[in-house]
Amino acid sequence: MDFEHSAKAQDYIKRAAAFIAEEVEPIEEAYHRELQAQPDRWVVLPIIEELKAKARAAGLWNLFRPVAHGGELTNVEYAPIAELTGRSLIAPEIFNCNAPDTGNMEVLLKYGTPEQQEQWLTPLLAGEIRSAFGMTEPGVASSDAANMAATAVLDGDTVLINGRKWWTTGIGHPNCKVIIFMGLTFPDSDNRHGKHTMVLVPTDAPGVKIERMLTTMGYADEPYGHGEVSFDNVRVPASNILVGPGRAFEIAQGRLGPGRIHHCMRLIGLAEKALELGIKRATSRSAFGKPLINLGGNRERVADARIAINQARLLVLNAAWLLDTKGPFGALSAVSEIKVVAPRMALSVIDLAIQLHGGAGMSDDFPLAAAWVGARTLRLADGPDEVHQGVVARLELAKYKEKNA
Ligand SMILES: Cc1cc2nc3c(=O)[nH]c(=O)nc-3n(C[C@H](O)[C@H](O)[C@H](O)COP(=O)(O)OP(=O)(O)OC[C@H]3O[C@@H](n4cnc5c(N)ncnc54)[C@H](O)[C@@H]3O)c2cc1C
Structure with missing residues (x-):
């Protein structure tokens, strides 16, 4: 058993550690103070975009991306980099490696059609837009994903979406443009893991409404935040379905x-x-x-x-x-x-x-x-x-x- 990181990982660790120590940690306190002083805290301060551009130029960008999908690092190699970013609340975003976007990008890398990838994955990988994942619902015990009751009903070449989600992380971000929504499509199916569908829902689709932003013990986690979101007769093309109807699990x-x-x-x-x-x-x-x-x-x-x-x-x-x-x-x-x-x-x-x-x-x-x-x-x-x-x-x-x- 070899406990040493690979030479490639060691190079990334050195560069990521230096970037975080020199560029991120020194400005972090002032960043949070400045954000809290804004009349509207759901904004991206210019320093974030500046540091994102620097990190990208330094090759410290999208390091989460799996090797099987065009990435540089294995999970073992990525672990110490993610650990370093965990020292700071803003470093993950600066490296384009923040939740929930990395999970959503992985979904699009693994399961997206070329059209879905072009529309959503390309700008996500470029850090131009943000995304959210809408599974949990206020009305049902959501630790059992089979309980989800919001609906995604097939209607010709469209999908009709209704229901309410909450704890939708990232929905408050001004650049959040898409939600991966999990909805009930086949309520009468005998297969409890074959009833639900995942659909890409643009945040500006008519009928999508942020009802309120939640706090965690008083923290609003701006500018990402966690929202309660209602979906009222939202209609999107069937081509927005990921993989296929009933394949959310x-x-x-x-x-x-x-x-x-x-x-x-x-x-x-x-x-x-x-x-x-x-x-x-x-x-x-x-x-x-x-x-x-x-x-x-x-x-x-x-x-x-x-x-x-x-x-x-x-x-x-x-x-x-x-x-x-x-x-x-x-x-x-x-x-x-x-x-x-x-x-x-x-x-x-x-x-x-x-x-x-x-x-x-x-x-x-x-x-x-x-x-x-x-x-x-x-x-x-x-x-x-x-x-x-x-x-x-x-x-x-x-x-x-x-x-x-
Ligand atoms: C800050 C934050 C961010 C989140 N972000 C997202 C997000 O982006 N997208 C999203 O869809 N969801 C998100 N969630 C929701 C999170 O995934 C759910 O809260 C979690 O899955 C539990 O579901 P629930 O809240 O409905 O709890 P419930 O299902 O009501 O469960 C309540 C409690 O019951 C107990 N319990 C449940 N199952 C068992 C079991 N099998 N055995 C014993 N006890 C059990 C546990 O103690 C559990 O905490 C977020 C939550 C938080 C707090």
Whole structure:
């Protein structure tokens, strides 16, 4: 077993690390302050477009793109880059590697027709437009994707769409132009995984309405945000269907494997950043005659955080390697395992960093409170912990069934 990154990956790591340290991290605090000061926060500040252009010119662009679909890096090679971008809330977008666009681009790369790719994928890969993924609904328990009740009804050479989605991430972005919408097409089918269809719905189609933007524990995550969106007799051409009617589950499986692991890679970077901030703070302030870091069990807590981050990183890399070598189905348990482990690990490390900061850790003077909320949402987004534990348990127990057969 070789734990060394490939020469190609090492080159990208060096360049990405330098770019983030020199171009992104120094402006991040001022960026967030400036955005919060805008009368309308659902805007793209010029610095973002400037940095996107620089990252693109430096070859640090679309690095998530799978090798099988014209990309440069395997998942194992991409993992340390995604980890680095996870240190910052804006770096993923600057590298055109942010959720939910990467998952949506992967769908279009894997399943889009040449016409769909030309219309939506080309501008997404260029960072000119943004996209959203509309599966979850307020009216049904959406951890079971078979529950989705919004409809996508075939009507001649069109599809008629009705219903309501929420937690549609990215819908608030001024450049969000398309939603991958999951709707019920064959309610009477016996196949619970053959009832739904995925359709590309332009955000400016008549009948699409953002009812409200949601917040996560007070954070609106502008300019992307998470919206509740209604669809009232929205009609799009049948050529906007992805793969075919009733085939949404096939696509969901293909989309969420890599998308989930990218979140986990970024969480490792977020935890690294939090630990770094915590140690800097606790070594620079003293109480009771000692630096904070030497009080109580703080050194042991730091050691536990380091151990937890390293454990999670190895698990992420293992899942990435399985995705590269055995595909999404061969990596099914590993991806679900890491989807449970990474947010919990990040939450515990960020919590330690907040504690080491004292009251300051809860304020927006430091990025820790926002980081904690971001990590907390990932125990729900892309499937709650329990659904992933269910996958791990099912695969584990299947081994025993085979033995007893
Ligand atoms: C910040 C954020 C961003 C999101 N972005 C998107 C997006 O872009 N697009 C999108 O479509 N969705 C998005 N989601 C939605 C997310 O995927 C759903 O919230 C999630 O799938 C759970 O669905 P639900 O909220 O309907 O919870 P429910 O299905 O009502 O489940 C509630 C709880 O029930 C428990 N539960 C569920 N299943 C099981 C089980 N099998 N065993 C034991 N307990 C179980 C879990 O504790 C779960 O949290 C986002 C969510 C958040 C918070």
